[in-house]
Amino acid sequence: MSDMTNTSSDNSTLNDTEQELRARYLEIAELAGGLAHEIRNPLSTISLNLGVLREELDGADDPRDQRMVKRLAAIQTECDRLEDFLNDFLQFARVMELNFQAVDVSEFVSELIEFIKPELSQQSIEISPHLGTNLPAVQIDEALFRRGLLNLTRNAQQAMPDGGVLEFQTYLADDQVVLEIIDTGKGIPENVREKIFDPFFSTKTGGSGLGLPTVCKIIEAHQGEIQCASEIDKGTRFRITLPVLPKSD
Known part of the structure; x- marks a missing residue:
């Protein structure tokens, strides 16, 4: 007691x-x-x-x-x-007040792909989707989460000015839904990768240094995590994990 x-x-x-x-x-x-x-x-x-x-x-x-x-x-x-x-x-x-909805991440990403496909094809970037089926639902603010993914997609575009492959993966791991966004771009040096989520840090001329920190805040506001792995001249992988929405009794 x-x-x-x-x-x-x-x-x-x-x-x-x-x-x-x-x-x-x-x-x-x-x-x-x-x-x-x-x-x-x-x-x-x-x-x-x-x-x-x-x-x-x-x-x-x-x-x-x-x-x-x-x-x-x-x-x-x-x-x-x-x-x-x-x-x-x-x-x-202003990443704080969220309008949560139960969402199938694979369906959400599939709709995003249809939106960005025409622009990426003009840049000779091929989209390679590997989206899991029957994944458990997660809670997201669709508008805010979409903004975060578009930010990651723009980063991938900038990393592949001569074209390449942009891969989307979704799957279940350790009771969490995982979304990976992988490009075949020029990669991020280790000393830069350690700071990419720091506010106001930027290697771009005139950049605000708030793009990826905002993405990080969006993911954290969804009780999730984002990680980055990269190799020079081979590409970059962003891995997002989101907690599964508990099943109602």
Whole structure:
């Protein structure tokens, strides 16, 4: 009886802690959203005025005016980059409130493949699906999970600029549903691979460094895990594990 009481008390403490952490997280996310909004407003004004100035100088023959056009274009590029960063940051900060649904991962991935197939075929990337059948359902927020998988797919595309193979695998292992996304791209160096899930770390010029960290947060919000294995000039494998949805009595 005493042990049962202690367990209940421990669970209550954990629930209280989880609620407190959730409340703090939501507060931070709200502050982040407000900050991004305050930055976006003047940024939009700057971009608008840059467009007006470029239109006024459009077709100018004077060398000085032509130099000004190039400088304005460079400023516009930086404004666009900052806008992209704000969007990435908001996605990273707001991964918390989920709308869970019971989903068959193989069916979900099959629909995703149909969506991305036309674009990948133009890049000479072959999709190779190996999707398990009759897998137990998992709980996911479809829109958020899809965003995460599309992010991984874009990374694979960038790793195979001359074409290759993108493989999707789903199967059951140790009472967990596993999804693997494997490309035949250029691979990730070990010193980079150790940091790819760190916020703001990027090897891409102008990259926000929030793409893969956001994917990691999405998977963790689903009580799952994501791992990466890679070999130079051979490819990269992302392995996602998700807990099986308990069967109702």
